[in-house]
Amino acid sequence: MTGDDLAARRGVETDVYDPAEDSRLLADTACEEVAADDLVLDVGTGSGYVAATVGEETGARVLGADLNPHACRRACDAGVEAVRADLVAPFRTDTFDVVTFNPPYLPADAAAARDDWMEVALTGGETGREVVEAFLDDVERVLAPGGYVLLLVSTLTGVDDVVDYAGERGFSAVALADHSFPFETLTVLKLVR
Numbered sequence: 001m002t003g004d005d006l007a008a009r010r011g012v013e014t015d016v017y018d019p020a021e022d023s024r025l026l027a028d029t030a031c032e033e034v035a036a037d038d039l040v041l042d043v044g045t046g047s048g049y050v051a052a053t054v055g056e057e058t059g060a061r062v063l064g065a066d067l068n069p070h071a072c073r074r075a076c077d078a079g080v081e082a083v084r085a086d087l088v089a090p091f092r093t094d095t096f097d098v099v100t101f102n103p104p105y106l107p108a109d110a111a112a113a114r115d116d117w118m119e120v121a122l123t124g125g126e127t128g129r130e131v132v133e134a135f136l137d138d139v140e141r142v143l144a145p146g147g148y149v150l151l152l153v154s155t156l157t158g159v160d161d162v163v164d165y166a167g168e169r170g171f172s173a174v175a176l177a178d179h180s181f182p183f184e185t186l187t188v189l190k191l192v193r
Contacts, residue, residue, distance in 0.1 A: 015070040019049035021179060022186050026102045026152045027053040029177045029188040033150060034058045038097035041065060041142065043135065045082055048075030050100055055080070060098075065091075087135050091142045099139055102152045103131045128157030129165070136162075136169050140193060149191040150176070154184045166191050 019027075027050045034040055036059035042051035045064030052075075055062040064075045064082035075082035085091070088099070108125060125131065132153070139149055149171070153162045163173045171191040178187040 016068065016074045017046040017071070019047055021181070022102055022152055022154075023047075023049050025177060025179050025186055026050050026100060026150065026188055030054045030098070030100050030150050031057040033148075033176070033190065034060050034098055036060055039063075039095065039144070040098045040100060041088070041091065041096040042080075043085075043087055043099060043101040043139075044103055045075045045080060046071050046102075048078040048080035048082060050102060051075065051080040051082070052078050054100070087131075088138050088142045093141050094144050095142050097144050097147045098150065099143065099147070100150045101132075101135055101139075103135060127161075128154070129161060132157065132162055133165055136166055136171070136191075140169065140171075143193070148193075149189075151189045151191060153187050153189055155187075156184045159185075159187055159189075163189065 023046070030050065031054055034054055038060040040054060040060050040062040042054070042062055042064045045051050045066045048064050051062040051064040054060060062080065064080040065085040066072050066075065066082065067084065067086050069084055072082045072084050083090070132151070143149070153159050166173050170193055173189045173191050176188045176190050178185055
């Protein structure tokens with residue numbers, strides 16, 4: 001399934017990814033894990049759904065970050081403190097207790113239109129893991145001591161491949177929740193150092 005197919009199936013007609021099953025699974029799982037005194041970064045915040053839900057349900061301070069300026073505006077409209085950022089690049093070392101990420105994970109043709117915000121929100125490169133791997137290469141830097149990552153992954157990108165890559169970066173992975181659909185199974189991984 002391509003990003004265009006998924007967007008059409010979900011009726012997406014905007015430049016911002018609307019909350020769907022993956023967003024709800026990550027938000028619900030994060031609400032069970034996050035404490036009120038945590039500082040949380042929601043990478044790829046999109047509409048701000050995960051950030052707003054976690055903030056409202058747990059009382060934690062949640063900052064949203066997204067490369068897409070339309071997403072940042074929409075998240076702010078939803079009451080989320082949001083900044084434009086490429087993954088975790090602009091954030092200081094040892095800052096966040098929890099980092100959540102619902103990454104673009106659909107495998108895509110290398111020639112896919114990267115100037116289309118919806119394509120950027122949905123596709124993770126040829127294997128679907130390119131954005132996840134870039135995130136895993138740098139996220140440890142922004143985690144406070146004892147901090148952890150809640151990462152949504154799909155069988156379309158290879159959950160075991162993501163777990164192996166995270167392990168190579170010093171993370172242990174535990175599956176906290178999953179939800180199966182006819183075309184994929186979504187899993188929320190908790191990554192700890």
